[in-house]
Amino acid sequence: MIKLAVCGALGRMGRSVLEVALEEGLEVVGGLERPERVGSGDLGKETGIKELEGVPLTAEPEELFKRADVVIEFSGDPRAAVGYAGVASALGVPIVIGTTGLEESDVEELRRFSESCALLYSPNMSLGVNLLFRLVEFAAKALKGKPFDEEIFEVHHRYKKDAPSGTAIKLAQIVAAVTGKEPVFCRKEGPRKDGEVGLCSLRGGDVVGEHTVFFFGPEERLELTHRAGSRKVFARGAVEAAKWIKGKPPGFYDMFDVLGI
Template sequence: MRVALIGYGMMGKIIEQKLLAKGHEIAGIVSMDRLQSINDIRDPFDVIIDFSHPDNLESLLAYVEIHHTPIVISTTGFTSEQVAAIKHAALRSPVVYTANFSLGITVMQEVLRLITPILEDSFDMEVIEKHHNKKLDAPSGTAKMLVETLNPDGIYAEVYGREGNGKRQKEIGIHAVRGGSIVGEHSVIYAGEDEVLEIKHEAHSKHVFANGAIKAAEFLVGKPAGLYDMHDVLFRK
């Protein structure tokens, strides 16, 4: 597999190392100190892996629109308009896009889908996420994704933090912690009468996201146009 790698920060360097260790090739790297644009890559490639910045999305999707190249979009922090553009691009090109490329988080979602219909009538549900003190957005995109898994039909109010007096309603509480160098922790708590079930995922390094992005790229090569996520990569081959 030949890859066009967009972004060469910490994640880009990790992905480069892992790609080469698996016997894949890198056709070119686009970053501030490398190639300036994907159009500058002269060697052919099979797939694009983007781990850069939302500002690069427009030019990448313009390239994909012309060439129909498969693309794995691992960048986060997109606006709603940019997410809509990604979905539009997937009408003509194969795209993997998700809020979290961790294999463990993907499996966690599958577990939540299985057990939530069984527990939701008699258990309260809460989501807690923890990240390092440099993370800007709260709650995390992954926390929002987990809440969507718990509440696909929107029947629960989504309460972001709590303050003051008030009786619990039909709701899911979402809580964000920021501190130190925590890479990423996400917990879903089902609290019932006299028992508590907690489903928890901890990321101990950014390598887990690189592993998922590479697995997604391997999956995407040769696939028809469409919007895929990590559930497709792991469970719907």
């Protein structure tokens, strides 16, 4: 049985990961939170998940990670995520990073930490979204050099901290790598310029996540869309990644490795 530690255990994603981990038969050995959120120190009492009563909730990552086979990180704070990756690296414990909004410099730090532990990072843990990445790459290659304009549209709940989403940025990077076009966020005026990949974000309500990549051509339009109906799709992907990464050698992995695509 895999022993799992969860960072950001009281957040929306952290709670979903805990629920899915229990469904999948993993042993949750503890949760990590900021000191002011630890409360009673009992993960079950703080989350309301009865099966986790007696499991510790702590603000000390090192002691928690020592008891775990794998760590899943969903703190929601990019700098905290990098810090937790550093602790996991020092201990040689595999870690799955689910927090979004990381800068390129943050990702480079993760790559350095992966020299000492198995580290998996993806801007989106959904299995369907990672398949979307591949489909978009295929479409961009097939339409390269033809009169098509690429645009990316994403919608999330009103509380999401980053815009555009990490997933939208990844989609833009995929298109840009194939076409040589430049990603442009939130145009304000003027006609569309050649050599651009547009990104647009909407925030409102309780939308879990929706991403559409448009390929606009003369007299036709191709749309590739993924809609998440529940945060559990991301949690299930993260737990699947945790099961996959246990026992893997140090290295920098992503969800393509998990899916074998």
